[in-house]
Amino acid sequence: MTASADHGSRDHATWSASATARNWLCSGAIALNIRNRKPEVESEASAWGTACHQLSEKCFKTGKDADEFIGTVEATKQRKIEVDEELAETAQVYVDYVRKRIEMYFLEHREEPTVIHEQALPLDRLGGPFDAGGTGDTVMFFPKWRLIEIVDLKGGRGVVEAADNKQLRTYGLGSLLANRGLNVDKVMTTIVQPRAPHKNGRIRSETFHVADLVEWTAELVERMKLSKQALDEFDTTPFAAWWAKWLTPGSCKFCPQEGSCPALKQKALDAAHVWFDDLDQPKISNSPAFDTPEMLAQDLDMLDMISDWINARRAYAHSQAEAGVTIPGYVLVPKEKREVWNEGVEDVVRAAAVSAGIAQEKYLNPAKLKTPKQVRKALGKKESMVAGLSNTPSGGTNLVRADKTTREAIPSAVDRFFTEV
Incomplete structure (x- = not known):
C-alpha cells in the first residue's frame, strides 16, 4: 500500500470519486465540464476543507494534536488559511477516530493494521471510458478482521449521508483495486463530519460485502458508458436538444457548471x-x-x-x-478586509507603545482559555473538575428538516406561553 501526493496538490480524474453521485444522475455533466471548461477558482470553503485535511496529515506525520498548530498557516492552491480553534477541533475529531481504530485493533490482536493516508485509488483496471478514481483520506487494512476501511473527512456543514454514498463506494472499489491480493471479505466506509450534526452521529459508517461491491461495479461502468455517449453526442447534436436529453439537475453542488x-x-x-x-x-x-x-x-x-x-x-x-466580461450595470470593486499590521513590524509597534507609556493591556491581547473540548481533553480523567463550567449558547432558532438534525425541537411560541388546562 502506497501513499499519494498531499491533499492540497492532488488533481481530480475525469470521473472523480467525489463526482460519482453527480455523474450517476446527470450523464451530461462530464461532457459539459470538458467542453465548457472553466478556470479553477478555489472558494474559501473549499480552501478551509483542504487546510483541515493538510493539518490532519501533519498530525499523523508528527504524532502531535491539531491544537499545537493553532496560529500557523496552511497554504492551499489559491489561498492561505490560518489554523484557528474551529479548524483544529474539526481535524482532531478525524485524527482521534483513526488513532482509536488503530488502538482498538492493536489491543485485540497485538499487531498494527496497515494504514495509509492520502492513498491514490485509481479505477483504471475497470477498463472504463474515462480515467477514474480518487484519493482516500485514510485507508486501513485489518487482516484479522478481513476488512478494509476508508475514512473520509468532511469539513463542511452540509450533511453527507454514509448510506449508499456513491463517492465512498467508489473509494471502496478503488481500495480493492489498488491493494490487490489482500484477504478481504468486507469494506467499511466511514464519514467523519465534525461540523454537521446528524441523527446517526458526526461519525457514521456503512459496511458491505465485497461481492455486493463487485455487483455495484457493473452499474458504475454502465453509468460511465452513458456519460461517454453524452460526450460523443455533444458536438453532433443541437445544444438545446442535447442538454434536454443528457442534463439532469439534482446533485449539482460543487459542479463547476x-x-x-x-x-x-x-x-x-x-x-x-x-x-x-x-x-x-x-x-x-x-x-x-x-x-x-x-x-x-x-x-x-x-x-x-x-x-x-x-x-x-x-x-x-x-x-x-x-475574467474581463462586462456585465451591464455591474462593476467589480475591491473587497475590504480587517486592517492588519504589516509583516515584520511587531517589534516596532511594541517599542512605540512602550515609548509612549501605554499600559500593556492597551496594545497586547492577554492569553485566553482554550475551548472547553480542548481543556477537557487535557484534563483526561480529571475532566470532572470543570463539569458544569461551560455551555453551548443558543442564538435564536433555525427551521431545519426534521430528518437532518439531532437537535431537540423547541416548543412553539404558543406552547411556551400557554399550558393546557
Missing part, C-alpha cells in the same frame, strides 16, 4: 414560477389554500434548490467579471 447549467436554470425558474399567475403577479395571499403547513413544506424544499442556484449564478457572474 452549476452557475451556467441550462437545465438547472430551467428547473429553478420552473420552481419559481409556482408563485406567479399568468399575469406575473405573486400568488402569495391570505388565502388558506396557499398557506397550509403542507404547502410551506413543499415551498421550503424548492427554496433550497432555488437558493443554491442563485448563489451559483452570482458566483458565475463574479467569475465572468473577473
Whole structure:
C-alpha cells in the first residue's frame, strides 16, 4: 500500500470519486465540464476543507494534536488559511477516530493494521471510458478482521449521508483495486463530519460485502458508458436538444457548471414560477389554500434548490467579471478586509507603545482559555473538575428538516406561553 501526493496538490480524474453521485444522475455533466471548461477558482470553503485535511496529515506525520498548530498557516492552491480553534477541533475529531481504530485493533490482536493516508485509488483496471478514481483520506487494512476501511473527512456543514454514498463506494472499489491480493471479505466506509450534526452521529459508517461491491461495479461502468455517449453526442447534436436529453439537475453542488447549467436554470425558474399567475403577479395571499403547513413544506424544499442556484449564478457572474466580461450595470470593486499590521513590524509597534507609556493591556491581547473540548481533553480523567463550567449558547432558532438534525425541537411560541388546562 502506497501513499499519494498531499491533499492540497492532488488533481481530480475525469470521473472523480467525489463526482460519482453527480455523474450517476446527470450523464451530461462530464461532457459539459470538458467542453465548457472553466478556470479553477478555489472558494474559501473549499480552501478551509483542504487546510483541515493538510493539518490532519501533519498530525499523523508528527504524532502531535491539531491544537499545537493553532496560529500557523496552511497554504492551499489559491489561498492561505490560518489554523484557528474551529479548524483544529474539526481535524482532531478525524485524527482521534483513526488513532482509536488503530488502538482498538492493536489491543485485540497485538499487531498494527496497515494504514495509509492520502492513498491514490485509481479505477483504471475497470477498463472504463474515462480515467477514474480518487484519493482516500485514510485507508486501513485489518487482516484479522478481513476488512478494509476508508475514512473520509468532511469539513463542511452540509450533511453527507454514509448510506449508499456513491463517492465512498467508489473509494471502496478503488481500495480493492489498488491493494490487490489482500484477504478481504468486507469494506467499511466511514464519514467523519465534525461540523454537521446528524441523527446517526458526526461519525457514521456503512459496511458491505465485497461481492455486493463487485455487483455495484457493473452499474458504475454502465453509468460511465452513458456519460461517454453524452460526450460523443455533444458536438453532433443541437445544444438545446442535447442538454434536454443528457442534463439532469439534482446533485449539482460543487459542479463547476452549476452557475451556467441550462437545465438547472430551467428547473429553478420552473420552481419559481409556482408563485406567479399568468399575469406575473405573486400568488402569495391570505388565502388558506396557499398557506397550509403542507404547502410551506413543499415551498421550503424548492427554496433550497432555488437558493443554491442563485448563489451559483452570482458566483458565475463574479467569475465572468473577473475574467474581463462586462456585465451591464455591474462593476467589480475591491473587497475590504480587517486592517492588519504589516509583516515584520511587531517589534516596532511594541517599542512605540512602550515609548509612549501605554499600559500593556492597551496594545497586547492577554492569553485566553482554550475551548472547553480542548481543556477537557487535557484534563483526561480529571475532566470532572470543570463539569458544569461551560455551555453551548443558543442564538435564536433555525427551521431545519426534521430528518437532518439531532437537535431537540423547541416548543412553539404558543406552547411556551400557554399550558393546557
